[in-house]
Amino acid sequence: MGDPESDFNLKVILVSFKQCLTEDGQVLLDHYITSWKGLVRFLNSLGAIFSFISKDVVSKLQIMEGLRNSPQGEHYTSLQSMVAYEVGNKLVDIDRRSRPRYPNSGCRTVLRLHRALRWLQLFLEGLRTSPEDASTSTLCSDAYNTTLAAYHSWIIRQAVTVAFCTLPTRKVFLEAMNVGSSEQAVEMLGEALPFIENVYDISQKLYAEHSLLDLP
Numbered sequence: 001m002g003d004p005e006s007d008f009n010l011k012v013i014l015v016s017f018k019q020c021l022t023e024d025g026q027v028l029l030d031h032y033i034t035s036w037k038g039l040v041r042f043l044n045s046l047g048a049i050f051s052f053i054s055k056d057v058v059s060k061l062q063i064m065e066g067l068r069n070s071p072q073g074e075h076y077t078s079l080q081s082m083v084a085y086e087v088g089n090k091l092v093d094i095d096r097r098s099r100p101r102y103p104n105s106g107c108r109t110v111l112r113l114h115r116a117l118r119w120l121q122l123f124l125e126g127l128r129t130s131p132e133d134a135s136t137s138t139l140c141s142d143a144y145n146t147t148l149a150a151y152h153s154w155i156i157r158q159a160v161t162v163a164f165c166t167l168p169t170r171k172v173f174l175e176a177m178n179v180g181s182s183e184q185a186v187e188m189l190g191e192a193l194p195f196i197e198n199v200y201d202i203s204q205k206l207y208a209e210h211s212l213l214d215l216p
């Protein structure tokens with residue numbers, strides 16, 4: 001049996017996104033939730049300053065687990081079946097002007113995680129392709145500003161900016177991925193990032209086809 005600590009590394013988490021996809025392009029929710037739990041564990045290992053972020057992710061994962069374990073759970077097997085069920089039965093708040101009726105719908109909850117996955121993809125790609133002396137906090141906030149920032153209030157953007165400033169240097173960060181030297185971590189990112197990219201692209205297409213990308 002493997003040592004749980006040495007098994008815990010960013011490669012294992014990124015590769016776990018591969019399990020989310022079936023051959024016919026379904027995104028399996030149980031695996032999606034498990035992969036996100038791995039990311040939360042990694043985020044927690046970076047320090048208490050990120051706990052306001054991980055708490056938000058945990059609460060969203062709890063919503064999804066609640067739906068999955070509910071009597072309607074079979075409709076939450078995949079993102080595709082969830083969208084078909086919630087949209088088909090009008091269980092999603094589409095209109096920003098109306099009073100929210102389904103603030104915990106699966107579609108809007110996954111959308112928040114989905115947008116964050118794009119941030120992660122851009123940030124890790126930035127780390128992978130940047131020079132040795134690149135600033136982690138700049139890479140992180142550049143990725144944030146082109147993805148999540150547009151959806152966050154001023155106060156959250158300020159809190160996030162402060163948290164980014166505490167990030168370690170690129171080398172230390174790459175080593176914290178627990179896959180060996182910083183060079184090995186860069187190599188790992190090249191191999192493993194396509195797994196989250198695939199999940200992101202398929203989810204994005206699904207949400208776009210159903211006009212769900214702006215759910216309030």
Ligand SMILES: CCCCCCCCCCCCC/C=C/[C@@H](O)[C@H](COP(=O)(O)O)NC(=O)CCCCCCCCCCCCCCC
Pocket residue numbers: 010039040042043046050052053056057112113116119120140144148151156160216
């Ligand atoms: C490595 C540093 C990690 C920095 C993470 C950057 C992302 C910043 C996200 C800030 C979220 C702030 C908390 C609250 C957010 C919510 O308001 C907001 C909207 O939700 P609502 O519509 O229900 O109100 N929630 C969200 O947008 C979801 C945010 C989810 C953020 C997930 C961050 C995942 C981090 C995984 C990190 C793994 C580290 C890997 C890097 C090597």
